[in-house]
Amino acid sequence: MSAPYDLLARLVGLWSDGLGWVGERLGIEMLDYVFMHHAFLVGALIAVMAPLIGTFLVHRQLALIGDALAHTAFAGVAVGLFVNSLLGTGISPYVTAIVVAVIAALAIELISETTDAYNDVSMAIVLSTGFALGAVLISLNTGGLAVGINQYLFGNLSTVSRENAVLLVVLFAVVALVVTVTYKQLLYVTFDETAARVAGVNVPWYNRLMTTLTALVVVGAMQIMGVILVAAMLVVPVAAAAQLARGFREALLASVVLAQIAVLAGITLSFHYNTTAGGTIVLVAVAVYIASVLAGKAQSRRAGEEPLPTPED
Amino acid sequence: MSGSRTGGDDGPLVEARDLTFGYAASPVVEDVDLRVERGEYVGIVGPNGSGKSTLLRLLLGLHEADAGSAELLGHPARAFAERERVGYVAQDVTEDEKRMPITVAEVVLMGRFPHAGFGRVTAADREHAREALRTVGIEHLADRKITALSGGQRQRTYIARALAGEAELLVLDEPTVGVDAESVDAFFDLLDGLVADGLTVLLVEHDIGAVIEHASRVVCLNREVYFDGDPVAFAESDALDRAYGTNVRREEGGIVT
Numbered sequence: 001m002s003a004p005y006d007l008l009a010r011l012v013g014l015w016s017d018g019l020g021w022v023g024e025r026l027g028i029e030m031l032d033y034v035f036m037h038h039a040f041l042v043g044a045l046i047a048v049m050a051p052l053i054g055t056f057l058v059h060r061q062l063a064l065i066g067d068a069l070a071h072t073a074f075a076g077v078a079v080g081l082f083v084n085s086l087l088g089t090g091i092s093p094y095v096t097a098i099v100v101a102v103i104a105a106l107a108i109e110l111i112s113e114t115t116d117a118y119n120d121v122s123m124a125i126v127l128s129t130g131f132a133l134g135a136v137l138i139s140l141n142t143g144g145l146a147v148g149i150n151q152y153l154f155g156n157l158s159t160v161s162r163e164n165a166v167l168l169v170v171l172f173a174v175v176a177l178v179v180t181v182t183y184k185q186l187l188y189v190t191f192d193e194t195a196a197r198v199a200g201v202n203v204p205w206y207n208r209l210m211t212t213l214t215a216l217v218v219v220g221a222m223q224i225m226g227v228i229l230v231a232a233m234l235v236v237p238v239a240a241a242a243q244l245a246r247g248f249r250e251a252l253l254a255s256v257v258l259a260q261i262a263v264l265a266g267i268t269l270s271f272h273y274n275t276t277a278g279g280t281i282v283l284v285a286v287a288v289y290i291a292s293v294l295a296g297k298a299q300s301r302r303a304g305e306e307p308l309p310t311p312e313d
Numbered sequence: 314m315s316g317s318r319t320g321g322d323d324g325p326l327v328e329a330r331d332l333t334f335g336y337a338a339s340p341v342v343e344d345v346d347l348r349v350e351r352g353e354y355v356g357i358v359g360p361n362g363s364g365k366s367t368l369l370r371l372l373l374g375l376h377e378a379d380a381g382s383a384e385l386l387g388h389p390a391r392a393f394a395e396r397e398r399v400g401y402v403a404q405d406v407t408e409d410e411k412r413m414p415i416t417v418a419e420v421v422l423m424g425r426f427p428h429a430g431f432g433r434v435t436a437a438d439r440e441h442a443r444e445a446l447r448t449v450g451i452e453h454l455a456d457r458k459i460t461a462l463s464g465g466q467r468q469r470t471y472i473a474r475a476l477a478g479e480a481e482l483l484v485l486d487e488p489t490v491g492v493d494a495e496s497v498d499a500f501f502d503l504l505d506g507l508v509a510d511g512l513t514v515l516l517v518e519h520d521i522g523a524v525i526e527h528a529s530r531v532v533c534l535n536r537e538v539y540f541d542g543d544p545v546a547f548a549e550s551d552a553l554d555r556a557y558g559t560n561v562r563r564e565e566g567g568i569v570t
Contacts, residue, residue, distance in 0.1 A: 200396030247416040
């Protein structure tokens with residue numbers, strides 16, 4: 001393997017050693033397992049990436065795009081497994097999932113740009129196509145492959161390998177870097193597309209960029225969350241943060257904090273009660289969302305008591 | 314003001330020649346000639362569906378004209394790059410569907426984004442934004458969520474966004490839709506003040522009375538230009554009746570369609 005990979009693998013190893021040491025010192029049993037170290041690392045990265053991208057999506061009313069791309073990522077996994085069994089190659093299904101999901105992401109944008117279809121129509125078409133393609137390819141495969149598919153559908157903590165952790169670190173770096181550089185443009189497009197165009201922002205280009213980043217996040221999160229529930233991480237913490245925050249930066253920060261709570265608590269509960277990780281994380285996230293709604297209501301009731309000052313108008 | 318301006322310093326800020334847009338059989342905008350000089354306050358009026366908003370979008374370079382040309386600050390509108398020189402205020406986007414958490418200060422700071430490009434927003438950018446909020450009189454609302462503001466306050470926020478960007482030309486597309494009558498008056502007073510300070514304003518507005526009262530020039534559009542000139546002369550001409558058909562009633566204190 002190449003030098004950058006070795007470096008990242010060593011960093012993941014250091015993280016693992018660190019958590020193992022902490023677990024030993026504090027007597028935390030679940031930290032005895034290396035796969036849990038990887039799961040916590042991957043989970044923490046997901047809980048930054050997903051709400052980060054999700055905040056832009058939700059406030060453009062594109063919450064469903066994550067769901068559509070997750071289902072095409074499933075087709076990508078199927079393509080990987082199919083090619084491997086056909087040619088005897090050992091390509092990671094996550095790599096083919098990234099490729100297929102990014103192609104699907106651009107297809108969604110192309111469909112909305114070139115036809116008059118509503119955005120949700122193009123998403124529904126891509127979602128169904130992705131899942132159908134995945135299902136057909138898997139049924140073409142004989143024998144034990146269909147058994148392994150569950151981990152992609154529902155996610156699995158114990159299969160998070162060092163390679164997967166490294167892949168996640170790379171995806172995280174790409175997503176974080178791109179959002180940092182294009183934050184202003186993405187915010188402008190999200191808030192007001194026409195004003196953004198007048199201000200010289202190339203709106204179609206940023207739409208494609210946003211959708212492509214979503215594809216990367218979805219594939220990254222699929223490992224733990226599973227295809228079916230991955231979109232929840234893009235939406236639920238963001239919806240919760242919107243109940244509490246006044247500003248956009250504040251909302252971004254709050255959504256990341258709430259997602260971290262959901263992921264860390266979810267993984268821990270999942271380990272102790274031997275429940276599926278994706279489902280557990282989503283249930284915790286929904287509980288956080290409900291708490292946020294209640295807190296937001298209480299907050300606005302307090303704020304409602306002091307009337308908004310009006311200037312001369 | 315930055316010194317690297319490459320055009321439009323003496324020439325018109327907006328110049329359209331024979332501008333035509335729409336399907337060949339039924340153009341939305343046809344053969345429109347329009348010049349807006351620095352310091353002017355031009356109000357475009359016309360019935361619903363008369364192509365007012367389309368004309369603005371052509372002038373801003375958002376649409377490609379089918380015939381004729383549109384120039385913005387001396388450059389072809391479609392290729393115009395110095396976007397910070399033009400401010401844009403439309404009907405309120407937060408009114409119905411947007412419940413996005415964003416503060417007034419964050420919205421106004423967007424006016425600085427064309428200056429910052431891919432770089433960071435600087436302390437000077439923030440100062441420009443604060444100054445713009447002071448100018449429109451809502452500095453005290455900077456940290457409010459934009460959806461907690463009234464329609465009039467939100468429109469002031471969008472004006473402040475344009476001012477923060479140091480726009481020379483302010484383009485407004487029906488900015489008073491959904492704003493209560495009292496705030497509309499204050500809004501036009503604010504615009505008057507900005508024009509007095511040297512801003513050039515191009516306004517599309519359904520309230521003909523307000524345009525006649527405030528603008529320095531009226532353009533009456535219904536696919537083609539029916540009138541272009543002095544507001545008082547417009548009020549006395551028959552251009553309105555011709556452009557709108559015969560359904561215009563003249564009432565005391567204003568004209569209602």
